[in-house]
Amino acid sequence: MNQDDLFIAEDNPQKQIVIVAMTGHMLLDFAGPADVFNCANRALELRGRTDGYRVLVASPNANKQVTNSAGIEITCTYSVMEVSGPIDTLLIAGSNDVQNLDDPAYQDFYHWLSAVDQHTRRVGSVCAGAFALAKAGLLNGKRATTHWDRSRQLQKNYPLIQVDPNPFYTRDGKIYTSGGVSSGIDLALALVEEDHGKEIAMQVARRLVFYLNRPGFQVQFGNLLPVYDHQNIAEKIRSWMIGHLHEPLDVVRLADHMNMSPRNFTRVFHKQTGIPPAKYVEKLRVEAARKYLEDTDSSLEEIAERCGLGGLVSMRRTFLRHLMVTPSDYRRAFRTSLADVIT
Template identity: 85%
Template sequence: MNQEDLSVRKDKPKKQVVIVAMTGHMLLDFSGPADVFNCANTIIERSGGSGGYNVLVVSPTATKQVTTSAGIEINCMYSVMEVRGHIDTLLIAGSNDVQNLDDPNYQEFYSWLSAADQQTRRVGSVCAGAFALAKAGLLNGKRATTHWDRGGQLQKNYPLVQVDSNPFYTKDGKIYTSGGVSSGIDLALALVEEDYGREIAMQVARRLVFYLNRPGFQVQFGNLLPVQDHQNIAEKMRPWMIEHLHEPLDIVRLADHINMSPRNFTRVFHKQTGTPPAKYVEKLRVEAARKYLEDTDSTLEEIAEKCGLGGLVSMRRTFLRHLMVTPSDYRRAFRTSLADVIT
């Protein structure tokens, strides 16, 4: 490993990283990225280089107090409005209740944030922090991600944002967004790699016992089928469909089950769910297969048959299309936590 590969120079100053810890978030939302940057400092120093990061965790309000979802109160040294000088990287970690973004206690923060891209090299978010960026207008016309369970709400609340809830993190110009909780670590590692090269980022990942690039082509493993209103035609039929996944479920059979014509059934189903019936059934099969992979020792062949996914080749192709991971790799990643360590 040479000095050029490390992208470390003796004359590099520290980059100012400001992480805004929002009320109601998980500790990992801000502690994860902070640990990545601080760990990078240690590795850069040991490599004989200079640079690295000056990391500040700050509050979004003048009280400087932040309450986490675990009930732990954080007393920050500064509020973000008190930070002076150039900010290299600004991260909004988590968010207060996204239903209450109009809380008057945050209005000064949002006013400050709306102009933040003028005084920072790059701006990013962790998990629901994307809502704060969107409220400040920084995501208008931008591609962005957030926790898979919040993607629909982000798109509904801020239609000018191009929401994609699949990636662990995204970059659009100088705006970076990341998905749920631990994805903030993925984003921070990517930022370290961007600043100081792959070797430094790899050493940080190893030190934290974390992937530099997680398998699955950076896709979040959220539910393929969000819960619908109980009056929704799909929710009414869902229990029956689950019982018959191992059987053919074409449009005619689905329509017959609910005493509708195939044409009218297709129109109503698509209107209520936003998904064609055939695509819904395919996603339901994948969801069922995921549970078998997570909770049972059934063979892949048995699971493919039980869920109506055809043979191994067909199930593999379907998993790659929806989850960007093979059934075997999914089982290794998500099977019952202690299944491979209990003796």
């Protein structure tokens, strides 16, 4: 194999971007960022510039084959360990099944990854790729994000990381992490803007019909409350609470429904759920209001009353606290698909 094919010469103005596709990924995990960098090349070429990117999609294993979550077999031209450098930016597109990351076939990759940041300007991850960075020790003591549904697991498995499930992407020094799937596009656009300025990044975003800075936070896409085991006290009382959200739901009433003393109910509830009853009730009200905003044309006043969120001011304040968005903005972003285009 010609080694000149594996890296860019030192005097080449292009920055080499290497995207590692882990088995079990979604195609958008690596295809989204790759398209951003390739579109940036086009925008730069139109200005007569040659200082764009060379984009390589590589495998983490020696056989150069990975399988995506839809069962599509992908044969990469290179294994990432064959790319001898210089790598400007390394992105790890993560697996949907983080258990795949423990595959013994990845051990050489993790050994290589643990030292790569010494020779690479930027190292980042897309979605569950954060688990690979964490396994290689690159996230210890750093702020990071991942898909909102994996954030608790990342924090539990790697307690030295400051996991923030809210942003679409984060930066801590030379380490960049992004959230769920399409957030890799957000991150790639930010990297293009960092390299070539807002105007080039904006051209790419427009071409992809995407926001340069997408409004909102990951928390708006996730569930405020986890699914508890059916034996959990929260699950035992959840259905009854949903039917009475428009009524006062203080601890005394909740405990009475469960035939428990308020003190014992509060103790058991907090122990089994990790949160006090009042906070659970508030989150349940917000979850119910979200559904009404997504699926109905009910007025904000009706929804606030139906879900026990008080008036408009109170509901707005509660939404901002939990979802970082107002109810009206949430409705515009998440209302039922095609609701505004069907005639």
